[in-house]
Amino acid sequence: MTSVYHVDHITSAGNRVLLATKTRLWLVTVTSPSGNAAATMTLNLDIDLAKAGDVMKLLGGAKLRSLMLWVAPDDIPYALLGSSVNGRMLLLPLDVEQGNTTSIKVKRYIEMHTPMRKSDTTAYVADMAVWRKPNGATSLVTVGSDGNIAVAELHDGKEEFAKEEPDDSWRCTMRGSGGSKGYPYAPAFDINVHSERGVAFTGGQCEPFGFFWDLNSTKSSPQGRLLTKTPRFASGNPNKVHLMVSVFSESGLLTFSNSNNDEDHVLKIFRPSGKT
Numbered sequence: 001m002t003s004v005y006h007v008d009h010i011t012s013a014g015n016r017v018l019l020a021t022k023t024r025l026w027l028v029t030v031t032s033p034s035g036n037a038a039a040t041m042t043l044n045l046d047i048d049l050a051k052a053g054d055v056m057k058l059l060g061g062a063k064l065r066s067l068m069l070w071v072a073p074d075d076i077p078y079a080l081l082g083s084s085v086n087g088r089m090l091l092l093p094l095d096v097e098q099g100n101t102t103s104i105k106v107k108r109y110i111e112m113h114t115p116m117r118k119s120d121t122t123a124y125v126a127d128m129a130v131w132r133k134p135n136g137a138t139s140l141v142t143v144g145s146d147g148n149i150a151v152a153e154l155h156d157g158k159e160e161f162a163k164e165e166p167d168d169s170w171r172c173t174m175r176g177s178g179g180s181k182g183y184p185y186a187p188a189f190d191i192n193v194h195s196e197r198g199v200a201f202t203g204g205q206c207e208p209f210g211f212f213w214d215l216n217s218t219k220s221s222p223q224g225r226l227l228t229k230t231p232r233f234a235s236g237n238p239n240k241v242h243l244m245v246s247v248f249s250e251s252g253l254l255t256f257s258n259s260n261n262d263e264d265h266v267l268k269i270f271r272p273s274g275k276t
Contacts, residue, residue: 009067016044016077018094022063023049023056025079027094045094045101053105055092060085065124066142072155073136078107080140082125087113087144089125089152110152111165113144116187120145129193129200130154131215139167141215143188143202147173149213170225172202172211190256194248199227201254203243208232210243210256230270 009020017028027045049055049064059081066082081090091108115123128142136157142150150166173186188204198216203209212227246256254270 009064011067011069013069013071013077016069016071017041018067018069018077018079020064020067020079025049027069027077027079045096047094047101047104051102052092053102055081055090055104055106058088058090058106058109059083060088066126066128068128068130068140070130070138070140070154072138072160073157080128082112082128082142082144084124085122087111087115087123087125087146089128089140089142091154108160109164110140112142112150112152113148114146116146126187126189127191129191130195131193131198131200132195133198139215141191141193141200142166143172143191143204145187147171147186147188147204149188149191149200149202151215172213173204174207174209190243190246192246192248192254192256194252196250197252199252201246201248201256203246203256203258205242206239207243208241208258210246 025047062085065084068080077094079092123145131139138155149172150169152166190203200213210230217225242259
């Protein structure tokens with residue numbers, strides 16, 4: 001990379017790292033030798049999305065909103081690309097040789113999210129996470145513009161799925177499209193999944209809570225998937241509160257941070273109880 005770029009997204013899987021700008025992707029392999037030797041990085045792919053098949057067309061001609069690197073059971077890496085205008089997730093295989101990136105083609109796209117209100121003209125995939133199940137199956141879990149959490153199967157452990165719509169979707173914010181008590185509508189901004197327990201944590205805009213969801217629930221009503229919500233993590237005007245980032249540890253410990261408001265703590269560590 002001879003030019004200087006502002007990297008918007010970084011995601012990893014194993015020793016592979018995927019970096020992205022608004023219109024470019026780089027796939028890098030990181031090798032950590034034994035002893036005191038420094039780690040080495042090898043550039044595998046440098047992809048101009050504007051020249052990679054129909055990627056930009058399917059994204060709606062706009063920049064990426066979210067990104068995830070997923071390595072399938074056959075060891076083929078995929079870039080999961082979330083649109084900022086049409087709510088789509090694109091599945092882009094990265095198994096081509098360096099220098100041949102113009103041959104990259106979108107393998108599948110899924111209509112994950114819709115506009116929040118009828119008057120809105122855009123939809124977006126705000127954040128995504130991969131849910132790996134004990135039987136080897138893998139699902140993509142996203143949140144977005146409609147205030148929903150959506151789940152789409154990527155692989156059943158033996159073969160990939162080819163559906164163009166999520167397998168399930170339900171509201172994961174407290175406010176609907178019309179807002180409540182004078183506050184605006186609340187899209188969902190953040191998603192994190194603890195695969196071993198099948199639990200997702202979501203948060204959004206203008207809400208002082210995060211929510212835990214049972215992804216393994218077999219109840220017919222999506223609302224039955226709600227496990228609990230966090231204690232209020234910020235006080236004051238909800239319009240100033242946004243969940244910024246969250247991450248689960250292997251044991252299930254959750255760390256998250258929200259926009260600062262009314263002198264509240266910026267970083268919080270939450271130890272869920274019971275199922276979570």
